[in-house]
Amino acid sequence: MLIFHYLLSFMVFSSNGQVEPDCPLKSICLGHSTNRVSQSQGDSVSSILQDAYEQFCGCRYIEDNIVIRTGSGLVDISQPLVEANFSFLYYVIEISGYLELNNIPSIERLSLPRLRLIRGRNLRSGRYSLLVSGRIETLYMPRLTEISRGDVLLGSSSLNSYLCNTRSINWTDIAPFPVSGHQFSGTDGCSDIVSFNCNCNNSRCFRDGQNIHCCHPECVAGCSGYDNSQCFACKNVLNVGACQERCPNQFIINPFTRTFIPNPEFKLEAQPLCVSSCPDMLFQVDTQCVKNCPSNYMPVANNGTMRCVLCNDTCPKKCTGGVFDYNNPGKLTGCTVITTDLRILSVPVNVNLSILNDLKDIREIRGSLDISGFNKETFPYLSNLKTVGNDSSQVLSQSCNGSSDSIQFSIIIANTDLVSIDLSSLEAVINGGIQLENNPSLCYLGNLSYYLANASSSSCVLDNHKRSIDECVELNMTCHPQCSSASGWCWGPNDTQCVTCTNFNFNRQCVPDCHDFNAHGIHLFNHNASNTCLPCHSFCNGSCAGEGPANCSSCNTDFFVNLSAGIGKLCLESCVGDTYLPDDRTSGECLPCFDGCTLGYGCAGPRKTFNDSNGCIACDTILLDRNEEQMECQRNVTCPSGYYREQLLEDRGIFLTGTVLCHSCHELCATCSGPSVSDCVLCSFIRGTNGSCVYQCDPDTENTGSSQCFITTIDSTLLYTLASTSVTSTNVTLISTIVRSPSTSVTTTITVKLSCDYILNNNAGDNLIDIIKLVILVTIVGISSNGDDGTKMSICVPFGFFITSMPTLFCSKKN
Incomplete structure (x- = not known):
């Protein structure tokens, strides 16, 4: 085995x-x-x-x-x-x-x-x-x-x-199609699928008792319940346990400031998951994780993450140089890096010069560039070349003007019929110097010494290396006015062939101004410290107020959001983030979602409710009316006045675990801690004499105060009841209680000093009532009974106060 x-x-x-x-x-x-x-x-x-x-x-x-x-x-x-x-x-x-x-x-x-x-x-x-x-x-x-x-x-x-x-x-x-293997039904070893007729437009369903229900549209392979968090697998992507059409967007619109802001819930899409960073072996391209970089992108490691970076024009391709072979067209097609030297000699008779277009993608020559004996007037084929002489071991060594000394040269232009040579993208000559000699017709030649990375590099520039400036001016071969130097310090007559610019630079073009300037069909809005102009976003149609798609004056896309006054438009390829497109439109302004919808999840329309075809996609807090029907979503997790809060500990219907439900208080409650009238904290109308909230006071026995009802008629039988036992002598009783006003929080102590002899000798109680009236009697809030002789006394408190401590009142026999 x-x-x-x-x-x-x-x-x-x-x-x-x-x-x-x-x-x-x-x-x-x-x-x-x-x-x-x-x-x-x-x-x-x-x-x-x-x-x-x-x-x-x-x-x-x-x-x-x-x-x-x-x-x-x-x-x-x-x-x-x-x-x-x-x-x-x-x-x-x-x-x-x-x-x-x-x-x-x-x-x-x-x-x-x-x-x-x-x-x-x-x-x-x-x-x-x-x-x-x-x-x-x-x-x-x-x-x-x-x-x-x-x-x-x-x-x-x-x-x-x-x-x-x-x-x-x-x-x-x-399987959705006829299969080639066994197709028998049975129970032994069956998968947990549902084989009854769903009638769910080709999607799966689930059974709830005797009822059959369709799974959420984002589910595939079945489900265990209604919600997109109960799918067996996702049609599109899985994000935090729920199947969604797409991962949370990178940017959202702040509904209060109407500006574009980063989305704290942003995730990358790595099918079929939403992830914070791309898994190993996948490359990040914008907001996607992919197996391979797309065309014109190259993989680059960045802080431990492999990213696909857009190549500048052409992605790197290394090739061996040597002498350019006019008889082998295509050998250097698409090459961006020449790992050795590159020599371009005279063009044979009857050779089409278009063969030299094979050189147009070259960005780097690690050895030397040698253009010797070239017998044509123009050489525009290396206009994208940026660096020469990166590898010192590949740089050519030659003598200067017949000298016995051997010098390393990175660029050699000698013995040609050239009038112009375009190296306008050149940024640096890394190793070695420059050899220029015997180019009697050459007018357009940039100052190659300007590009020497090592100022001490030996160069060989002879008097006959080019035509004199005066001769070039007579032939009208001068630089463009936007070039910063006189004739002879440029690679050609255009504003894209300057060595440096008089004013500003944009994409190798020298321009007079960056503000609302149109360069090659792209509008500019400002410049940085190096006088390089900054372009408007490609979504902008014309001018803009700043970088990005949120500063456009108008859009060349089909969708946009009107931002705050003075900012402009946010141009979009589709209505994303917390916006939606009305059903009656196919393009135009994306309208903001209701500001109670959960940020970053968007909505299907303007409604304030959750989980319908025209409202919020997600809600943190949901207001419910007294029929437990949705009223609207709320973004904060506290409930407003008139509601009490419940956070779900498990799913309940369409509401997920963790959702905060704000239930309406009883109609008699202004604020409450639960659903019944006994849960009132403050009353909607008035508080009754028993402490409960009521619609109104009893007109027969009660008067209405500012916040509660009070008794208008005092029955002496309520004040006390004489015991049948005779009392010969008694202690003096101090009646004291503490009351507090609910409106002012003022605390008052009411004290009445009574003699039990006095109480027991005044059967009618009239004098006792007069004594109690020393404090304003309005409400009897309770009766305290405690005493060996069975004497009962009432606690009486003034209007506008309620009792906070209950004293013990009694008359007792004296031994």
């Missing part, structure tokens, strides 16, 4: 017997591809599986394919395998391409226990997204619920005794 001990030592076995490898989890991994490695490699079954283990162990989402293919000629092909040999497939959830397990040796069970979806974006032989063959007794994929594209091929006629459990799988429900 073939078991890899180096693998098994790092494995654990789960409770259901599946093998769980001990390897670090990885979100996205590159699989097999014709552009990379087409399958796991090895000269034996064990080495092939080891290669696959190293590539896929811990991977959850596979970009492209998984191909495990063995052959009959392998030395260990006859040795049986165990489930642990394929443990590297344990964590795989999705495969964007196809899965091929071909000619697998004898094994009781081969498991992909978490595989949910095969998208089939690449197909085996242009047809199959799942191809399995070999001596596999059980193919265990209990969670596979969808193959989005492609057919299924299982086994062959000679191996029908294997893969038996696959006959019980309802493949027609998993």
